[in-house]
Amino acid sequence: MRYDGEPLHTVLRSASKEVVIGHDQRFCLIGERINPTGRRLFQEQLRAGDLSAVERDVRAQVEGGADVLDINMGVPLTDEPALLDQAIRLVQSLTDLPVCIDSSVVEALEAGLAAYEGKALVNSVTAEDERLAAILPLVKQHGAAVIALPNDEDEIPMDADKRLALTGKIITVATEEYGIPRADLVIDPLAMPIGADTATSLVTFETMRRIRDEYGVNMSCGASNTSFGMPDRHTLGAAWLPMAMSAGLTSAIMDVRTPEIVAAVKAADVFLNHDDWGMAWIAAHRAKAAAPA
């Protein structure tokens, strides 16, 4: 099987701004920072109803070059739907970047989608029947796009064949049963920590190549996972992303606050012919050279 249609465009929108994800587009950088996982102080602040850290995170990620902002409010023992509603309203008041609404709680996704003015990316659904049945109707109702993970009730599949098969299942169910356009499906090829298994990125790269070639859909994943537990994570991240982009990754939920990592993505865009004549690259260099020290 080989996808031979036009490049699929996943179009995300805020009230005033549009972002396009596609295999013929510059890489889409989704800022990962608005997420309390592993941030004890931020968790405590959120429990106390203090969202001031979100303001700083928005500013840093906009300055860093984010195209989209992921928003996760998963703090145990809080009213996550209410918190996500509040965070999304706050982020919309601070920036015109589109958002990625990130939760494993269906009610929180529902509250987030209701609060958002535009076309959001929902993060995420799996290939499990009950998750598909719970989340895809929401995606359809709000005209959103959705990140889908090719794993089911079993363990996360460690081979590309299984990930491809589950990707096929997700595409069939979403398009045929729920009428969601194929362009609004963003598959997560599942990036795992290299420290746990040094062959894992090879499986992820193969999955990416095959999803691009066979299904043509866009992809996104949590890029920072790959260097988890290793020293010098920035250098690892700055190498992994160009490799993944070569294999077909079209966006990532990633660290956009580290200039080294963002620059690696922009450099890879040049070599993938997604930056005509390197004009964006050259312009960014000139702007940096002209900036006061």
Added chain:
Amino acid sequence: MRYDGEPLHTVLRSASKEVVIGHDQRFCLIGERINPTGRRLFQEQLRAGDLSAVERDVRAQVEGGADVLDINMGVPLTDEPALLDQAIRLVQSLTDLPVCIDSSVVEALEAGLAAYEGKALVNSVTAEDERLAAILPLVKQHGAAVIALPNDEDEIPMDADKRLALTGKIITVATEEYGIPRADLVIDPLAMPIGADTATSLVTFETMRRIRDEYGVNMSCGASNTSFGMPDRHTLGAAWLPMAMSAGLTSAIMDVRTPEIVAAVKAADVFLNHDDWGMAWIAAHRAKAAAPA
């Protein structure tokens, strides 16, 4: 056609050290610095018989992490064979790294091979009949390995099909007419400046993937070419190499004096599963942390 044999190993040797290039091996870093092209002062020194810059270049590249050193003595209006002979003897006295003997002059390659104690890499031959006939007998006679460029009398081919066809011709001629083992042929997939044509790296990556898949031979190229004329060349180089390694490049003649570029190669080795458990990566990080500031 699909190569389905064992991974081919290009083994280079100095009097006391062996380096293996292969698709299942860590990337082979060939230091590019001992080359007067574009170095006016070095050219003047060489004309005056002063090779002291070579000593500094050897030291800097050994410290930078080179596996092999390229040696080019192409200065107009000099006796290149004599200069190359002298440079190779000098380099052998300074380091145990194997060398890559780099000249377009057949007599210089001959003098270099005669002066070298070990198994060198010859840089380079093209697919032109008269170049093959002049250089391959030398390679065979000295039991060397050779870098071969898939271009002929015409312009450098800008499509992968032509590069693949010429690669096939080179392999057939070298193995069948001269009895050179396929493992001793290192094909240069031809990396051109991105500033001249922003689609050029896509052609090079496709050429690499197809040479790896169809012929299985090892590859090397001049990596610094790719960022020629662009700003922030180090960041571009640090992105291009991991992308090229993903596509099958097994070595490069490159800038090993820039830590950012060398680190990108080492990081890509981790993700390509050429660094078991990331042990080399972790050890390098520990050594850096332990070094006096």
